[in-house]
Amino acid sequence: MSSINGGNVLPAEEPPTVLYVGQHETQRSEQVSLDLLRRAQDLGYDLLTTPITTPKFQSRVLETLENHVYQLDTSDTASSMPLPMVSSLSPEDSDLVPEESNSSLVAVTSPWIDMGSLDPLIAHISRQVFILEVAYAAFCGVSNVLVHGPTTSEGTVRFARAALEALGLGPYVHLHILMPMTGELEQDVSAVGTHLSEMVRPQYASDDEDENEGEPELFSSWEMWNTIRAICSYTTRLSIALEVPRGLPPQSLQCRWYSEPIRLLMLPRTCFLRNGKGYPVLSKQHQHFLTLLLRLRFPPWALLSDVGGIPSEETTTGGASEPSPDLTPAEAAASRSRDSVDDPTQHLHYMRHLQQSQPSRPPIERFGQGYQDYMQSPLQPLTDNLESITYEIFEKDPVKYEWYERAVALALKDLRALLRDERQIIVAVAGAGRGPLVTRVLQASRTTGINVKCYAVEKNPNAHLLLQRRNATDPLWANQVTVVASDMRTWPGPILPNSSLTKTDLLVSELLGSFADNELSPECLDGVQHVLHPGHGISIPQSYSAHLTPIASPRLHSDLLSRASTDISLSVSEKWEIPYVVMLHQFDYLSTSIPASAEGPRMPDVQQAWSFPHPVAPEILAHARQRGAGGTVADPGTPYSGPSTNDHNARSCTLRFACADRGVCHGLAGYFETVLYSSPSNSHHNKNNSEQQIIELSTNPVTMAEKSKDMISWFPIFFPLKTPLHIPDGGEMEVSMWRQTDDRKVWYEWVVEVYVRVAVGEEGGRKRMRVGISELHSSRRNGCMM
Ligand SMILES: C[S@@+](CC[C@H](N)C(=O)[O-])C[C@H]1O[C@@H](n2cnc3c(N)ncnc32)[C@H](O)[C@@H]1O
Numbered sequence: 001m002s003s004i005n006g007g008n009v010l011p012a013e014e015p016p017t018v019l020y021v022g023q024h025e026t027q028r029s030e031q032v033s034l035d036l037l038r039r040a041q042d043l044g045y046d047l048l049t050t051p052i053t054t055p056k057f058q059s060r061v062l063e064t065l066e067n068h069v070y071q072l073d074t075s076d077t078a079s080s081m082p083l084p085m086v087s088s089l090s091p092e093d094s095d096l097v098p099e100e101s102n103s104s105l106v107a108v109t110s111p112w113i114d115m116g117s118l119d120p121l122i123a124h125i126s127r128q129v130f131i132l133e134v135a136y137a138a139f140c141g142v143s144n145v146l147v148h149g150p151t152t153s154e155g156t157v158r159f160a161r162a163a164l165e166a167l168g169l170g171p172y173v174h175l176h177i178l179m180p181m182t183g184e185l186e187q188d189v190s191a192v193g194t195h196l197s198e199m200v201r202p203q204y205a206s207d208d209e210d211e212n213e214g215e216p217e218l219f220s221s222w223e224m225w226n227t228i229r230a231i232c233s234y235t236t237r238l239s240i241a242l243e244v245p246r247g248l249p250p251q252s253l254q255c256r257w258y259s260e261p262i263r264l265l266m267l268p269r270t271c272f273l274r275n276g277k278g279y280p281v282l283s284k285q286h287q288h289f290l291t292l293l294l295r296l297r298f299p300p301w302a303l304l305s306d307v308g309g310i311p312s313e314e315t316t317t318g319g320a321s322e323p324s325p326d327l328t329p330a331e332a333a334a335s336r337s338r339d340s341v342d343d344p345t346q347h348l349h350y351m352r353h354l355q356q357s358q359p360s361r362p363p364i365e366r367f368g369q370g371y372q373d374y375m376q377s378p379l380q381p382l383t384d385n386l387e388s389i390t391y392e393i394f395e396k397d398p399v400k401y402e403w404y405e406r407a408v409a410l411a412l413k414d415l416r417a418l419l420r421d422e423r424q425i426i427v428a429v430a431g432a433g434r435g436p437l438v439t440r441v442l443q444a445s446r447t448t449g450i451n452v453k454c455y456a457v458e459k460n461p462n463a464h465l466l467l468q469r470r471n472a473t474d475p476l477w478a479n480q481v482t483v484v485a486s487d488m489r490t491w492p493g494p495i496l497p498n499s500s501l502t503k504t505d506l507l508v509s510e511l512l513g514s515f516a517d518n519e520l521s522p523e524c525l526d527g528v529q530h531v532l533h534p535g536h537g538i539s540i541p542q543s544y545s546a547h548l549t550p551i552a553s554p555r556l557h558s559d560l561l562s563r564a565s566t567d568i569s570l571s572v573s574e575k576w577e578i579p580y581v582v583m584l585h586q587f588d589y590l591s592t593s594i595p596a597s598a599e600g601p602r603m604p605d606v607q608q609a610w611s612f613p614h615p616v617a618p619e620i621l622a623h624a625r626q627r628g629a630g631g632t633v634a635d636p637g638t639p640y641s642g643p644s645t646n647d648h649n650a651r652s653c654t655l656r657f658a659c660a661d662r663g664v665c666h667g668l669a670g671y672f673e674t675v676l677y678s679s680p681s682n683s684h685h686n687k688n689n690s691e692q693q694i695i696e697l698s699t700n701p702v703t704m705a706e707k708s709k710d711m712i713s714w715f716p717i718f719f720p721l722k723t724p725l726h727i728p729d730g731g732e733m734e735v736s737m738w739r740q741t742d743d744r745k746v747w748y749e750w751v752v753e754v755y756v757r758v759a760v761g762e763e764g765g766r767k768r769m770r771v772g773i774s775e776l777h778s779s780r781r782n783g784c785m786m
Pocket residue numbers: 001002381382385386391394395430431432433434435436437457458459460463486487488489509510511512524
């Protein structure tokens with residue numbers, strides 16, 4: 001059964017690209033007044049940054065610090081001296097005032113403080129400055145606050161502790177931590193006067209020089225951010241202001257940042273190139289990264305940093321000459337406004353041009369617009385009946401039905417060749433819904449010229465009514481389809497005119513969930529297998545398999561954390577114990593294959609968990625029936641012991657995933673593949689023509705493009721981890737998963753372990769050491785009812 005959007009209507013049109021652009025100056029020369037904001041908005045900016053405090057305040061704080069240090073150095077009672085207090089803000093300490101228009105401002109805390117300092121005096125002063133500033137910004141109604149991230153990884157925990165305190169100052173305070181993608185910020189904060197880190201007393205200077213030697217680690221900036229947000233418990237009020245460098249880091253790091261909550265994208269002047277005509281442009285790689293971010297459910301705002309001030313009224317009203325016809329729209333706009341490559345709004349015009357000219361999204365993204373990273377509880381296909389609108393959405397899939405028709409046509413040809421007579425081939429569509437697969441069977445019959453007798457079996461009484469109506473009105477159906485209202489597992493099978501039961505030659509169904517078997521296709525198809533001819537009967541699909549890979553998805557983790565315990569259907573802890581159907585968007589694969597080239601696609605390592613073939617070997621079903629009747633006793637002592645007719649549908653797997661880069665695992669992404677039909681005459685056909693003889697569907701990101709590109713019916717599934725698991729560089733994840741069943745329901749259990757290989761002895765031997773393990777998660781309480 002498909003799982004898209006829980007039955008909501010989805011727009012398939014290209015949604016407009018939303019891009020808010022703000023202007024930032026590391027050292028704003030002009031006070032951010034209402035007038036400046038209006039001028040900025042007239043130019044096309046949506047927001048401005050503003051410092052919270054003035055240089056006067058900075059001088060006052062420095063003075064306090066210097067006085068204290070002087071007293072410490074000269075006083076006899078230095079050891080008992082209390083730490084200095086930074087007194088409340090005075091009118092000359094800040095130009096910010098409460099205004100309605102403050103919602104268009106991003107307040108910037110002082111970049112010269114160092115909350116993570118090893119020197120307790122510096123850390124103490126910095127923390128006070130920070131708290132005073134955030135509290136005042138919040139008081140003035142500026143809820144978005146930009147904070148320069150920690151200067152060293154050593155100070156990250158202290159920085160995070162202060163950030164957590166600031167978040168407690170008000171329910172609307174939202175902190176954006178300014179981080180470089182890697183290494184150090186391009187913005188020169190030394191321009192804003194003495195940085196407090198320069199005033200560290202010698203006894204507190206870092207002694208970890210050995211550790212800090214050499215190149216900064218690629219992922220160190222990300223790691224700092226990860227520490228901050230973990231200490232702040234993944235609150236949605238903490239996000240990143242990511243500074244984009246001129247040269248982008250490798251794909252692996254770009255993808256990691258992409259998965260994080262980037263709310264502001266800081267674009268300094270230095271990240272722009274100049275094109276042949278001297279106008280600022282972004283490189284192709286930068287444009288691609290921006291495009292990905294702009295497709296997020298909540299795209300970041302762009303902050304153009306130090307690209308030129310906001311011109312005063314007089315300079316903006318000067319006459320502009322007509323632009324040259326060979327300029328791009330962005331260049332023309334820039335040229336029209338100022339007619340100069342020195343125009344301070346060129347970068348803004350260029351960003352607007354990029355906004356207007358975004359490439360169109362892939363079909364699944366268009367279709368799922370608004371549903372990115374939205375977690376839905378999986379369906380209960382046997383107890384719930386779908387609504388017509390849900391079927392209607394499935395039926396929009398441009399690939400699935402087409403592929404089914406091809407599979408049916410191929411199977412009909414093989415059956416005709418095998419049966420060697422002209423009798424009608426008996427086809428049953430099990431779980432017919434509103435009938436699209438019945439139509440495809442009839443079309444395949446028409447195109448192959450092979451006569452069929454078609455049965456449509458459906459347990460949803462409302463869909464059954466529609467099937468009957470369609471049989472009477474659809475010229476292709478022409479009242480020739482036998483519509484059966486029944487659970488397929490209790491359907492005795494086709495009845496001949498002489499009232500005797502017969503078997504079907506071909507059984508067509510689509511009962512697949514996002515993880516293949518999670519909507520009980522195996523159980524339903526076992527139950528209807530008795531109607532399939534035991535000799536030559538064909539099932540479409542012939543097999544399906546579940547696939548998974550570990551992912552980092554801070555967004556989903558944060559979303560689950562914040563889900564209220566008032567959810568009537570789930571207890572607080574149960575939300576971690578069920579898989580969710582979700583259009584995964586803002587996430588990162590933790591285990592990937594190395595791309596062939598730097599630009600080559602980075603493919604995840606997606607491994608098969610298990611598979612189900614159909615029809616099942618008759619002995620297996622006979623044995624299951626025997627167990628159900630009490631003929632065999634199950635292993636005593638096992639939690640689900642006792643005779644079960646469904647034990648043959650239990651599965652388990654243990655899979656290992658190599659992780660080149662450090663990261664945090666928030667759960668497992670699940671996909672499926674299915675072979676609808678693989679013709680046994682495969683090789684024979686291929687000799688004579690190039691027609692494809694194996695028809696498959698896939699949502700596995702590695703094989704989807706090749707097997708069923710642009711299929712939209714299924715979103716992936718997500719198995720969450722209650723406690724995120726940290727993986728070091730070069731670590732290995734081991735995923736153990738079970739499909740469990742008793743005679744009433746089916747559920748999943750999963751556990752993830754992290755290993756590293758460490759050198760042992762002098763002979764170069766290596767030992768596999770476990771460094772982390774998750775809880776055992778189980779969806780038993782919310783299992784799928786059989
Ligand atoms: C995903 S829908 C597919 C509908 C349609 N065949 C299509 O491809 O658009 C699965 C259908 O199977 C039906 N179904 C599921 N389990 C069934 C069962 N045990 N017996 C009969 N119908 C069943 C559901 O009611 C639903 O209509």
